[in-house]
Amino acid sequence: MSQPRYPAPTLDQVPEDIRARILEVQEKAGFVPNVFLALARRPAEWRAFFAYHDALMLKEEGSLTKGDREMIVTATSAANNCLYCVVAHGAILRIYEKKPLVADQVAVNHRKADITPRQRAMLDFAMKVCLRAQEIEDADFDALHAHGFSDEDIWDIASITAFFGLSNRIANFSGMMPNPEFYLMGRVPKQK
Known part of the structure; x- marks a missing residue:
């Protein structure tokens, strides 16, 4: 595995x-995900990044579940070839959905994944935003409305996709690697 291109500060340096x-x-997860220290080398950007992350990923309004949000991140991060985000958010997806195989399926081909038709439509749209946003048209909105998504839900799908496009690119150019702990999360029972 490659080393990060930018040294992360230590906790006492932030x-x-x-x-x-x-x-x-760290208290909640049992370890510090590498992204937290990697981005802490630039405190103002760290604060802005996590403020927007939290606004998108922790919001209570709308019909997107936490699992839906992580599914969007996992699928679009795979399209962007971001190892860090596929592994880290795939782990969180497995936990939220309580399905040990779903993250791998969504990352490789969401159309063959064990997900609902509603989630498939959501990921079809997210992938279009990720890869061909200039082609979005009213028919894309109609397809999501047919599955009960509101216009605000659609904004959330697109915003999560766009935000993690930024995150994917930062992780890739900086050489950020996933913590080993992520690989087993949601696949095997948690050790007590």
Whole structure:
């Protein structure tokens, strides 16, 4: 595995607000996901990145579940060839959906994945935003409305796709690698 191109700061080198957030994540996950320290080398950008991340991924409004959101990230990150995001968000997807195979299926070919027709339509749209956004037309909205998505849900699908396009590119150019812990999460029972 390659080494990151930019050295990550240590916890004692980051501002207190960022350190506190990282420690919260560590407490919950049992480890510090590499993205938290990798991006902390630029504190202002770290704060902006995670503020937008949280606005998209933790919001309560709308019909997208946490699993739906992670499914969008996993599928589009695979299209962008982002190992870090496919592995990390695939792990979270497996946990939210309680399906140990779903992340691999969605990353390789969402059309053959064990997902609902609603989720398939959601990912069809996300992939179009990811790869051919200039071709989006009213018929794409109609297809999502037929599955009960509101215009605000559609905005969320597109925004998650676009935000993680940024994230994928940062992870790729910087050489960010997934933590080993992500590979088994949601596949095997958690050790007590």
